[in-house]
Amino acid sequence: FEPITLGIAIGTASVLTGYxxxxxxxxxxxxxxxxxxxxxxxxTAAGTGxxxxxxxxxTEVLLKALTGFRNNKNPKKALTLSLHGWAGTGxxxxxxxxxxxxxxxxxxxxxxxLFVSTLHFPHEQHVKLYQxxxxxxxxxxxxxxxxxxxxxxxxxxxPGLIDAIKPFLDYYEQIDGVSxxxxxxxxxxxxxxxxxxxxxxxxxxxxxxxDIQLKDLEPVLSVGVFNNKHxxxxxxxxxxxxxxxxxxxxLPLEYRHVKMCVRAEMKARGSAxxxxxxTKVAEEMTFFPxxxxxxxxxxxxxxxxxxxxx
Ligand SMILES: Nc1ncnc2c1ncn2[C@@H]1O[C@H](COP(=O)(O)OP(=O)(O)OP(=O)(O)O)[C@@H](O)[C@H]1O
Numbered sequence: 001f002e003p004i005t006l007g008i009a010i011g012t013a014s015v016l017t018g019y020x021x022x023x024x025x026x027x028x029x030x031x032x033x034x035x036x037x038x039x040x041x042x043x044t045a046a047g048t049g050x051x052x053x054x055x056x057x058x059t060e061v062l063l064k065a066l067t068g069f070r071n072n073k074n075p076k077k078a079l080t081l082s083l084h085g086w087a088g089t090g091x092x093x094x095x096x097x098x099x100x101x102x103x104x105x106x107x108x109x110x111x112x113x114l115f116v117s118t119l120h121f122p123h124e125q126h127v128k129l130y131q132x133x134x135x136x137x138x139x140x141x142x143x144x145x146x147x148x149x150x151x152x153x154x155x156x157x158x159p160g161l162i163d164a165i166k167p168f169l170d171y172y173e174q175i176d177g178v179s180x181x182x183x184x185x186x187x188x189x190x191x192x193x194x195x196x197x198x199x200x201x202x203x204x205x206x207x208x209x210x211d212i213q214l215k216d217l218e219p220v221l222s223v224g225v226f227n228n229k230h231x232x233x234x235x236x237x238x239x240x241x242x243x244x245x246x247x248x249x250x251l252p253l254e255y256r257h258v259k260m261c262v263r264a265e266m267k268a269r270g271s272a273x274x275x276x277x278x279t280k281v282a283e284e285m286t287f288f289p290x291x292x293x294x295x296x297x298x299x300x301x302x303x304x305x306x307x308x309x310x
Contacts, residue, residue, distance in 0.1 A: 033144030054257035084192035085250025088299025145182040154189035252295035261300035
């Protein structure tokens, strides 16, 4: 639809119905930024609870953080979440679920912005240029206070680059007349995955996997990531100034979780769940440590392609 035709159509429809306001009706057809738009909490809870496997910690933290933030009419700063974990454990997947429950069109929304380090900031020698571009992008998209910014592959980001966005995450009321306090920043990273695995393994060996709590991992993560040259947050002002609200750990996935991913993928494809195939696909994955073979080294990442062979 081009805007004038859409406007006339909506105007006519709203006169005819005499019920919905022009704005309400307009926003059913086109995407609108609604400052007060609440998080679809039940959608997020259902999405993470039913579709995200083996991540009881991440689920709990994300739900608490997001509902608390969205229910606060007057946040003092943007919400900043740093998601850490091994490959294929669900960081991108959950970001997608969160985005969909904040903005109807999810990652396709005009108010959800995904930056991928190796795609958007590939060359080390251009760090200065990227810093300027980085902050320009964030300013340009200030059209919606509720915007969501996702930075993928943080561990491949050049050290120092992320500090260019520090002012937007800080406690300032406004920057050049724009408030960023209702925005959500999500960083995704493999950094800290080894620390999470080590702690998870200790709990697993003690037969207490589900007993791991955030307090067992969060401090290890923030210090580990700050001191890791390849974390994207190495000696970052964001950590120094406590601007990251939550470090969210993603646990390594076990054999039973990989099976759950296979079943979910079969259902998503509209096929009946065939347990023989589920077992075959899960057994094709590789597991570590060498002796115990507990965790899938690619999480659920190659499940979809492997399923194509069966
Ligand atoms: N915990 C999980 N529960 C359900 N599905 C999962 C989970 N982890 C991964 N998957 C499935 O595997 C796919 C790949 O996972 P995803 O891209 O989220 O991994 P990631 O943690 O972001 O990995 P990377 O660090 O390599 O980017 C997802 O699209 C999803 O289908």
